[in-house]
Amino acid sequence: MTADSRLSPSPETVNRLVVLPFQKALEIAFKSIQVRFFRSLITTLSLILAVAFLSFVNVGTDVADGMLASGQPQLRQALIQAGYDIGPEDTSVASTAKQRWIVILSLLVCVVGIINAQLMAVTERFREIGTMKCLGALDRFILRLFVLEAGMQGLAGGTVGALLGALFSLVNATVSYGWDAVAHVAWAEVALSTLVSVGVGFLLSLVGVLYPAALAAKMQPVEAMRVEQ
Amino acid sequence: MNQNSSHNIVRVSDVTKTFQLGKLEVQALKGIDLEISVGNYLSIMGPSGSGKSTLFNMIGGLDKPTTGRVFIDEVDIAQLDAFELAWLRCRKIGYIFQTFNLIQVMTALENVTLPMTFAGVSADDSTQKGLELLKLVGLQDRHQHKPSELSGGQQQRVAVARALANDPAIILADEPTGNLDLTTGEEIINLLKTLSRERQVTIISATHDIKMLNVSDQVVWIRDGRIDKIEDRDELSISIGTIDLKE
Numbered sequence: 244m245t246a247d248s249r250l251s252p253s254p255e256t257v258n259r260l261v262v263l264p265f266q267k268a269l270e271i272a273f274k275s276i277q278v279r280f281f282r283s284l285i286t287t288l289s290l291i292l293a294v295a296f297l298s299f300v301n302v303g304t305d306v307a308d309g310m311l312a313s314g315q316p317q318l319r320q321a322l323i324q325a326g327y328d329i330g331p332e333d334t335s336v337a338s339t340a341k342q343r344w345i346v347i348l349s350l351l352v353c354v355v356g357i358i359n360a361q362l363m364a365v366t367e368r369f370r371e372i373g374t375m376k377c378l379g380a381l382d383r384f385i386l387r388l389f390v391l392e393a394g395m396q397g398l399a400g401g402t403v404g405a406l407l408g409a410l411f412s413l414v415n416a417t418v419s420y421g422w423d424a425v426a427h428v429a430w431a432e433v434a435l436s437t438l439v440s441v442g443v444g445f446l447l448s449l450v451g452v453l454y455p456a457a458l459a460a461k462m463q464p465v466e467a468m469r470v471e472q
Numbered sequence: 473m474n475q476n477s478s479h480n481i482v483r484v485s486d487v488t489k490t491f492q493l494g495k496l497e498v499q500a501l502k503g504i505d506l507e508i509s510v511g512n513y514l515s516i517m518g519p520s521g522s523g524k525s526t527l528f529n530m531i532g533g534l535d536k537p538t539t540g541r542v543f544i545d546e547v548d549i550a551q552l553d554a555f556e557l558a559w560l561r562c563r564k565i566g567y568i569f570q571t572f573n574l575i576q577v578m579t580a581l582e583n584v585t586l587p588m589t590f591a592g593v594s595a596d597d598s599t600q601k602g603l604e605l606l607k608l609v610g611l612q613d614r615h616q617h618k619p620s621e622l623s624g625g626q627q628q629r630v631a632v633a634r635a636l637a638n639d640p641a642i643i644l645a646d647e648p649t650g651n652l653d654l655t656t657g658e659e660i661i662n663l664l665k666t667l668s669r670e671r672q673v674t675i676i677s678a679t680h681d682i683k684m685l686n687v688s689d690q691v692v693w694i695r696d697g698r699i700d701k702i703e704d705r706d707e708l709s710i711s712i713g714t715i716d717l718k719e
Contacts, residue, residue: 261558262592271578278577374573377534378634379562379590382554464561465534 263384272391279364283392286360287400290444293353294401297346298408298440299415305432306416306424307336313427321420350447357451361393365459369466376464385460393452394445401444405437479546481641481674482508482531487540489526500526502697503540508690510641511672513665515684518694525646527694528678532567532644533560545641562590566635566673570647572627574619580606580630581615587637598637605633609663625656632663636673643667645677649684661687 276283307327310318311334323329327336365372372385413433416424484506491498500523508514508531518524529535530542533549542549544564552560561567566587574583581602588598606612609629611622619627628648635643645664649657665687668675677684685691693700 260592261555261562261590263590267589274577370571370573371575374567374569374575375586376558377561377567377573378587379558379638381558384590463534465529 261379261381263380263387268384268387268391272388272395275388275392276395282360282364283396286357286364287396289353289356289360290397290400290448291404291407293349293447294404294440294444295408295411296349297443298405298437299412300342300346300408301436301440302409302412302433303416304336305436306412306420306428308432309427309429310420310424311336312429315423315427318420318424318427321424325419350443354447354451357393357448358454361389361452361455362458365389365455368459369462370469372459372462373464373466376462382460385462386456389452389456389459390449393448393456397445397448398441400448401441404444405440408440409433409437479510480507480543481510481545482506482676483541483543483546484527484531485541485543487527487530487537487542489523489530489535490538500697501530501537504697504699506692506699506702508674508676510674511668513668513675513687513689514677515688515691516676516678516694517680517685517691518700522694523697524678524694528644528646528676531676532565532642533557562587563638564641566637566640566643568628568631568635568643568645568648568677570650572619572624572631572651574627574630574634576619579616579618580611580622580633583619583630584634584637587634591638601637602633605636606630608636609633623656624652625659628652628656628660629663632660632667636667636671639671640673642674642676645675645679647679647681648677649679649681654683657681658683 307322310322311329319329322336328339329336375385413425413428416428484504487501487504488499489501491500502523504523504527506527516524516528526535530537531544533542533544533552536542536550544560549557549560567573574580575586578586581599584602584605585593585595585598588601589595593601603612603615606615609632611626611629611633614622614626619630622630635645643664648660648664652660661681661683664675664677667673689705691703693703
């Protein structure tokens, strides 16, 4: 078939011919969040809460570590009174197994919530996705758009959640142990805990969107033609 | 008439399509042969359930036949992989939908430039061309409006401009007037007709709309998965001459 060369170029050329520049994808994803702000907010809210909890627990441990490291007996006593299990030789407070389980569980619930919300979002946008495919979008464009959106939500939600959690944890420490406790906090540790929480939030958001995004990307363009909805 | 002088942009040869509905096999198309030449304005008519939409999707490269072949510009679409199909949809075919299907989060201009972005056209060039196309459909001063701020007819005009973005050889219009009132529907039909004449774009539309017949070069009647009859424009005017058309 000689006519082939005219219409269907080799896959390499097609790669070049059907494109979605990263900048443009970012722009579309950002606008998508902006326009559906309220919906995005709800998706992000569960992430904010879970990340805030993680950050709260980790920063709480950092504060306790600082108090212990200060070597002041009354601070050590205050910690034991608050329920920390500290031996005479311990120099740091390990988070308890129960605490870890609760954190992990809350993160799991959060991921399931994100998957649920994203699946809804994909269903709502079936026609939009189908239309984009009719206009020549490849599966991976759709995937990229959804992952970018989730990445932005994850970053924003993670940051807000981590800061809220850290702040609340510090306020909590001040109220329970007094200014003295906060004076001994190792701020580098707190910053690290906060950053880790942001990272975890970002990752959770990406994990949550993978299945819904794959579903969207696999959609057939003919769906765009359907009249219902 | 340019039917025989130029080559066929679409060729459908002995196409059948079978759908599996649970345990039931439904044959939507039972052997269709059809040739569409460049620059034609073709309407596919038929009652719902006749296989009209199936044939239409097949021609648009949205669906693959069970047996038989569909050639677009002499290329068998069954042979194309995902990349090539995307390329075909991006460059060769423009789609117009009954429900307009503009991307709600984008302005009119962005809707028109999106296919050009996919085709690798630079932002400046696509903006310029997008504005030209919007001017062509008479919406140049509304290019910053979102679809929700436009009327149905205006949205469909934007969709027409978007379909033209990459200078396609074919425009596929699925009931383009189905959601529009009489006058706006007529405007869209006239717009499509002008485009097919001036730009040599082949227009293929699936429709119930009798107004569409008046401007069609060819009408294909589908009944029960087969082609009932193909009428050229001259024969057509006689058979619908009795219907009182507005204006």
